[in-house]
Amino acid sequence: MMITSTNPMVYTNPVVYTDFPDPDIIRVGDVYYMATTTMHFTPGCDILRSYDLVHWEFIAHALNIVADTPEERLECEGANAYGRGMWAPSLRYHRGTWYVLFAANDTHTSYLLTADDPCGPWRKRELDGFYHDSGLFFDDDDRAYVVYGQSTLRITELNPELSGPMPGGLDRVIAQDDPQADLGYEGSHLYKHDGRYYVFTCHFPKGKGKTEACLIAESLDGAFEAREIIDDDLSFHGYGVAQGGMVDTPDGDWYAFMMQDRGGVGRVPTLMPMRFGEDGFPVIGENGKVPQSVSVPAASCAEPVAPINGSEFIARHNAEGGVDANCLQPYWQFNHITHNEYWSLTERPGAFRLHSGRISSNLNHAWNTLTQRTMGPVTVAEVTVDASTLHDGDFAGLAAFQGCYSYIALTRRNGRTMLTVQYKPVNDDSIFSDDDWDSPAVTDAEIMANADCMRLRAVYDFTDCKDEVTFFYRDADTPESEWRPLGTAHRMVFKMDHFTGCRIGLFLYSTKETGGIADFYDFAYSTPNTKEGGR
Incomplete structure (x- = not known):
């Protein structure tokens, strides 16, 4: 801007x-x-x-x-x-x-x-x-x-x-x-x-x-x-x-x-x-x-100001016009130290790719979860997820990332691709954590996926402390199709376990075997109800 x-x-x-x-x-x-x-x-x-x-x-x-x-x-x-x-x-x-x-x-x-x-x-x-x-x-x-x-x-x-x-x-x-x-x-x-x-x-x-x-x-x-x-x-x-x-x-x-x-x-x-x-x-x-x-005060100069949230993965290109493999936009941050051998911006042009490198009990332990801040009062995030190379027991999707997380994901079970909404239950609305990092997520809703590649959507609504996220999906190949809801609304509760606001999260984790791959592309970030005074 x-x-x-x-x-x-x-x-x-x-x-x-x-x-x-x-x-x-x-x-x-x-x-x-x-x-x-x-x-x-x-x-x-x-x-x-x-x-x-x-x-x-x-x-x-x-x-x-x-x-x-x-x-x-x-x-x-x-x-x-x-x-x-x-x-x-x-x-x-x-x-x-x-x-x-x-x-x-x-x-x-x-x-x-x-x-x-x-x-x-x-x-x-x-x-x-x-x-x-x-x-x-x-x-x-x-x-x-x-x-x-x-x-x-x-x-x-x-x-x-x-x-x-x-x-x-x-x-x-x-x-x-x-x-x-x-x-x-x-x-x-x-x-x-x-x-x-x-x-x-x-x-x-x-x-x-x-x-x-x-x-x-x-x-x-x-x-x-x-x-x-x-x-x-x-x-x-x-x-x-x-x-x-x-x-x-x-x-x-x-x-x-x-x-x-x-x-x-x-x-x-x-x-x-x-x-x-x-x-x-x-x-x-x-x-x-x-x-x-x-x-x-009046702005000190008419300099362009880069957005603090956004839809792009890549921050810059190299001299030959290719992708700088280690340069994400600064509004993206990983959860914990990265394991660089398990993520890439270059293996599939235009996509953020995650490789599975460990067995995890739930989203808390997933390596290389890519996050971005949400913004009040409402943030909408959309991403296309290609799960065609997932292994059985893998989960790849879009999260409301916090201690009491929830997410919509594609998962592979007995060779079939499923679409699921899962969550960690909120014990209460206090800021104190229950310190449970290891329990598996609870399934809210699950259906058979129409394809291995799906468009996922999360609506994070913070209006007047409503603090609810709802999940939607549609076919990736038919952008004119309507969004269909999956599961119920889930609370986003600020607690001292993460001690940060709820973030958008793109993730892959495996519960049975490593080696699966997920691609995320055409990410879209919007704040449809954000009103900024003076503009």
């Missing part, structure tokens, strides 16, 4: 209605940059760019893999990195170098990514120490600090190499949340403005929803005063707006950029104007409330 506006425009919150959790944004010159959590998906650590705080595009995945472990590789049943991996990045730019600091709860290690250009390449190294939900900060004298912790917040000075704590440097607790809080302070970021130090942090006060607090001090070794600055849910089912930070425009206006839990679709960015009160504390939106609509 092309950003051409030279005047402020009005947009509706959430300004980006898709799962970009734990966003951290900065401005460098007249361009805004964002880093976001990617958990167990690879490549990870999305880096995005915007010219107006609303329209974002991928420019890099700063992280290839967190660590080459059995859990990150889905090496065996019972070993996985779901809901862990890459958490809560802190994005900063200082004296010509770009930095991302994050912690991984599966390896219990903090990592620092650095680059000379935000588009990459990015370098990775480990830090001495574990900094949960860390916020990196460079002071005016170039000394570096990190704020981190859960409930108890600390600030630790880093050594000049940023490899660990500074010997004899500042290392102190700056805040202790109420021990009765349902969830204590976390997701912290540290800033300096007009001589004061600001820590943005979120929590769940006892008996309340998620809120954003701000801590202010005159110096890093001084006392921090805390105040709630956001206590609002945008009139959306009590889901609070919190966790993020603040950013200024080239003209000196300020905005807060936070996420909001929105049920099955995940945690979505919201934008709100901000100013500083006479006592220095941020004043958010209208009387501390998040506005339903927000006026954004």
Whole structure:
């Protein structure tokens, strides 16, 4: 899309209605940059760019893999990195170098990514120490600090190499949340403005929803005063707006950029104007409330902005016009570390091909499941699946990919091709998982397929927390035929097992023998009911 506006425009919150959790944004010159959590998906650590705080595009995945472990590789049943991996990045730019600091709860290690250009390449190294939900900060004298912790917040000075704590440097607790809080302070970021130090942090006060607090001090070794600055849910089912930070425009206006839990679709960015009160504390939106609509700054330039969701597999071609075999569009990410010998963009031109390389009990353990974010309020995904080379016991199809997954798939049974809808039951609507990774999926509906090649469709409906997916099919060779539903609607419930919003998933897994092949082509992504203010 092309950003051409030279005047402020009005947009509706959430300004980006898709799962970009734990966003951290900065401005460098007249361009805004964002880093976001990617958990167990690879490549990870999305880096995005915007010219107006609303329209974002991928420019890099700063992280290839967190660590080459059995859990990150889905090496065996019972070993996985779901809901862990890459958490809560802190994005900063200082004296010509770009930095991302994050912690991984599966390896219990903090990592620092650095680059000379935000588009990459990015370098990775480990830090001495574990900094949960860390916020990196460079002071005016170039000394570096990190704020981190859960409930108890600390600030630790880093050594000049940023490899660990500074010997004899500042290392102190700056805040202790109420021990009765349902969830204590976390997701912290540290800033300096007009001589004061600001820590943005979120929590769940006892008996309340998620809120954003701000801590202010005159110096890093001084006392921090805390105040709630956001206590609002945008009139959306009590889901609070919190966790993020603040950013200024080239003209000196300020905005807060936070996420909001929105049920099955995940945690979505919201934008709100901000100013500083006479006592220095941020004043958010209208009387501390998040506005339903927000006026954004004029775009800094008329650059084309690539979509953050889409229908293409291939991102680029080589000099001879052929496919770059390792270059998918950046909106695609694999579930866990890829096993590259079992997927291809070149073996069948125009198709994404999956080979079966292991026996799996269910979708959780499938290698190379290719995923893409859904978008609210409604996303429709369609793909043609060629199952002519499946083996008995193979499943290949289109998923609503999350802990309580569901899918429509072609499967081979006793030499016959069947069309099936299967799912993992939702135990309840709480965010907590039942930790059942291994049970086979439950069959909802199953019919004999008309052919080995079928067109599959999933409609992901997040309207007002409806959070239901429905599946359809039709003959691949007769595009004029009507879509036929299969099975019932299935709930898409956000839980801490995956800790991400429901994604589109293209998958193949085998329950009896390896060696089967599935081809996916003519993928189509659309958001028919998405309304974007100001356009």
